[in-house]
Amino acid sequence: MPRTSRDPVLAEHAMVATSQPLASAAGLRLLRAGGNAVDAALAAAAVLCVVEPMMTGLGGDLFALVAGPREAPIGLDAAGPAPVTADPASPVHARGPRSATVPGAVAGCALLAERFARFGLDRLLAGAIEIAREGFTVTPIVADWWRSSNPPGFPAAPVAGERRANPALAAMLERVADEGPQAIYGGPIAAQIAEASWLSEADLAAYRPRWVTPLRGGYRGRVVYEMPAPTQGIAALEALALLDRTEPTLSEQVRCVALALEDAAAHVRDGADVSTLLAPDRLAMRAEATPALATEPSGSTVYVAAVDGDGLCASLIQSLFHPFGSGVAVGETGIVLQSRAAGFAVEGSVNPGRRPFHTLMPALLADGDDLLGPFGVVGGSMQAQGQVQLLSALLDGGADPQAAVERPRFRIDDGSVLLERGLWDRAQDFERAGMPVVRGEDYKRFGGGQMIVRRPGGGWSGGSDPRKDGCALGM
Secondary structure, three states, X not given: OOOOOOOOEEEOOOEEEEOOHHHHHHHHHHHHOOOXXXXXXXXXXXXXXXXXXXXXOOOOEEEEEEEEOOEEEEEEEEOXXXXXXXXXXXXXXXXXXXXXXXXXXXXXXXXXXXXXXXXXXXXXXXXXXXXXXXXXXXXXXXHHHHHHHOOOOOOOOOOOOOEEOOHHXXXXXXXXXHHOOHHHHOHHHHHHHHHHOOOOHHHHHHOOOEEEXXXXXXXXXXXXXXXXXXXXXXXXXXXXXXXXXXXXXHHHHHHHHXXXXXXXXXXXXXXOOOHHHHOHHHHHHHOXXXXXXXXXXXXXXXXXXXXXXXXXXXXXXXXXXXXXXXXXXXXXOOEEOOOHHHHHHHOOOOOOOOOOOEOOOOEEEEEOOEEEEEEEEEOXXXXXXXXXXXXXXXXXXOOOHHHHHHOOOEEEEOOEEEEOHHHHHHHHHXXXXXXXXXXXXXXXXXXXXXXXXXXXXXXXXXXXXXXXXXXXEEO
16 A cells, blocks of 8 residues: 555544544544544534534534444434425526525434434533634634635635634524524524525424435445435445446546436435435446536535444534535624525426435445444535545555545546546546546545544544545544
8 A cells, every 4th residue: 555644543442533623622522521423423513613614504404324233324314495485497596595495404413412412412512612702723724715715795714823713603502502403493593594595484493304214335245324315325325336346447436436426416306216226227237338427516515423432423414515605694693504505406496395406425334234434525526426436445445544535536527537636647548538637736626534444353443534634533
């Protein structure tokens, strides 16, 4: 194996991996205090709402997969719908007040905590509240994202090393800790959200997250769990199933991913049964097809992986979709609304009261009934593409989790194969096959991932992507 920038983090009992050191530390504190993997994931996710505000926040969405020795894998879908009064003939908006669907993250956080966590919202949000009130040092990659995506009318972007506080968000988090989801979905805050967007107070009051059965697929004898529609989880499972039939060369990875992304765009809809895409006869037919290199949605997201000493695994992802979401701030609440209604572009029109195509897809890896750990990659359609590359590095290449997340990546985007710098010497392979190639200079296009895997001799091994500022921490 080539040398990587750092070794994997090893731990005996528990671990949390995120894109920000403060978030990983918050999760580890909850683990040390007697919390479980879900406590750690929720505490870390709350901190990410403060320190990566362009990626996630109280106005975003959340998906999670949870499983353990005594917990069959289950998914939490906390994505909200478009307004029930939306006009299907109206254009799909990528930004602005008409790009937001009902934000599901706060309701999802509360439901996840109610079922699995050992602590209440007051304890889970305490670290985020303190950081928002007292301030934090802006990390280099966050500063770069912030500078390149700061919406008009927002405070000036900070530079790396600058200290930033968000008293309004601290106050809103305190309100959620005290009142629960009702702080967002009813009363004066709901009225402010309705005033700032095309959502109504009735849309917010009616919202409920839901428990769902994960999709199950396989690769190289292992089991992979993904979220069902309206997420693109099926894209990773189909790509892996196709790749499982052939050699895991770079060109075959690109081909299998492209086929799966085509199918996800065509079939993933709110309420659709996409498991049929994994039928053996259909996979055999698709394996002979020639894919297009379609344009796929981009996004800004954070991912959290957490495991505990009892073997419980939490795989959690949350997002505003575009950087700073819709670009709509809700009064002085510290809430920025997501832009998830832009996902209706896949369907061609807004679907009233329904949820759009979602790129968010946390994942779990297992060996039969034995859980191996959580993993995920952020970045819109890079999520499915990155997961396939991550698992191939792990299971085909024998990489540890840190080496797997560091490997240079490809991205199918805008009709081309975008290659990260470490793959530029492979460009001619694709050009000879008639695939347009772009040599990618911007690390932001290739996502960022975290992965925790159970070690064969016991304990955990974790990695966190150098394309982000974070780390894995264990105990």
